[in-house]
Amino acid sequence: MPQSRFPAHPSDAESPQPGEQALARPVVSDARAASTAGTLDPDTLARAQAGDHQAFAQLYSLHKRRIYSLCLRMVGNIAEAEDLTQEAFLQLHRKIATFRGDSAFSTWLHRLAINVVLMQLRKKGLSLISLDEAMEPAAEERPGRSFGEQDLSLSGAIDRLALQRAIDNLPAGYRLIFVLHDIEGFEHNEIAVMLDCSVGNSKSQLHKARLKLRDELRTYPQEEGRR
Amino acid sequence: MSQEANQDANNLTCAAFQAQLPDLIATGENVSGHPHLKDCELCRALLADLETIAEAARQLFPIEEEPSDKLWEHIESAIKGEKESSNSGMSAEPA
Numbered sequence: 001m002p003q004s005r006f007p008a009h010p011s012d013a014e015s016p017q018p019g020e021q022a023l024a025r026p027v028v029s030d031a032r033a034a035s036t037a038g039t040l041d042p043d044t045l046a047r048a049q050a051g052d053h054q055a056f057a058q059l060y061s062l063h064k065r066r067i068y069s070l071c072l073r074m075v076g077n078i079a080e081a082e083d084l085t086q087e088a089f090l091q092l093h094r095k096i097a098t099f100r101g102d103s104a105f106s107t108w109l110h111r112l113a114i115n116v117v118l119m120q121l122r123k124k125g126l127s128l129i130s131l132d133e134a135m136e137p138a139a140e141e142r143p144g145r146s147f148g149e150q151d152l153s154l155s156g157a158i159d160r161l162a163l164q165r166a167i168d169n170l171p172a173g174y175r176l177i178f179v180l181h182d183i184e185g186f187e188h189n190e191i192a193v194m195l196d197c198s199v200g201n202s203k204s205q206l207h208k209a210r211l212k213l214r215d216e217l218r219t220y221p222q223e224e225g226r227r
Numbered sequence: 228m229s230q231e232a233n234q235d236a237n238n239l240t241c242a243a244f245q246a247q248l249p250d251l252i253a254t255g256e257n258v259s260g261h262p263h264l265k266d267c268e269l270c271r272a273l274l275a276d277l278e279t280i281a282e283a284a285r286q287l288f289p290i291e292e293e294p295s296d297k298l299w300e301h302i303e304s305a306i307k308g309e310k311e312s313s314n315s316g317m318s319a320e321p322a
Contacts, residue, residue: 006252006281053306060299065291072292082298089302090309154276158283160290167284182284188253207249210277217280 040105049097056096060089063106067113073179074117076168084120088113114184118194121176154217166216174209181206239263241270252277 040062047055067088072081091112099108167175180186180194181202188202195202239247244263251258258264264271 006255006278056306057299057303060302064294064298068294068298069291073287082294085294086298086302086305090305093306094309154279158279160283160287163280163283164287178284182281183287185288203249203253207252207277210280213280214273214276
C-alpha cells in the first residue's frame with residue numbers, strides 16, 4: 001500500500017540518559033534539532049562541561065532559539081516560554097557534566113527541555129490524576145463533528161501565521177500532543193510514555209486537535225476579512 | 228482487504244468511518260485508498276484537510292523565534308545565585 005501523506009516519524013535507537021524520564025526520542029528530532037541549531041565546536045562543549053562560563057554562554061547563543069521555540073509552541077505563551085527556557089538552561093548548567101556524548105548534544109538538550117515543560121504542565125495539574133480526563137477539553141472547546149457538514153474545505157496551502165495562531169488557541173492538552181507529534185516528530189507510543197496516557201488516547205487527542213485546527217482555519221479568512 | 232471487508236468498508240457511514248480515522252491515519256498507510264472514500268466527497272475533503280494540516284505543521288519545525296535579550300541576563304543571574312548558594316553551603320561549619 002502506498003504511504004500516507006501524513007508525516008511518518010521513524011524511531012531512533014538511542015537510549016535515554018540515566019535519571020531522565022523515559023522520554024521519547026525524537027528521531028527526526030535528532031537530525032532536526034541538530035539541523036536548526038548552529039554548529040557546536042566540541043571544544044566549546046568540553047569547556048562548558050568543565051565549568052567555563054563563556055563556553056556556556058556560547059552554547060546558549062547556539063541553542064536559545066530552538067529551545068525557546070519549542071517551549072513557546074508547547075505552552076503558547078511568551079512569558080511562560082521564557083521562564084521555561086530559563087529553567088531548561090539552568091538544568092543544562094547543572095547537568096551538562098553528565099552529558100556523555102551518546103547522542104547529539106542538541107537532541108539531549110531538546111529532551112531535557114521537553115522534560116522541563118512537561119514537569120511544569122504537571123505542576124499545573126495537566127496530568128496529575130488522570131491525563132485522559134484532564135486533557136479532555138470542555139465541550140465548547142471540542143472540535144465540531146464533521147459528518148453531515150457542508151462546509152468548504154481548506155483550500156490548498158495553509159497560511160503559516162494562521163496555523164500558528166490556531167495552534168496557540170488550541171486547548172492545552174490538544175496543543176501538547178499536536179506539537180509533540182506533528183511538529184516535533186514524536187511517535188504515539190513515545191508520547192504515551194511521556195504523558196502517561198494510552199496510545200489510543202494520544203491518537204484520539206491528535207485527531208481531535210487536527211479537527212479543531214481545521215475548524216479554526218476554515219473560519220480564519222472570514223475573521224481576517226472583518227478586521 | 229477481502230471482498231467482504233471491502234463491501235463492509237463501502238457501507239460504512241461517515242460517522243463510523245470518521246470514528247476509525249484516528250487509527251487508520253496512525254497506521255501510516257495511505258488512507259485515501261479506503262473504499263468509503265470512493266463515494267464520499269465529504270470524508271475525502273476531511274482527509275485532505277487533515278493531511279494538509281499535518282504537512283503544514285511539519286513545515287513549522289525549522290521556524291524559530293528569538294527570546295528576549297533579557298533572558299540571558301536572568302539565566303546568568305540565576306547561575307550566579309546557585310553558585311553562591313552552593314559555595315556558602317560548602318563553607319558552612321558543620322553543627
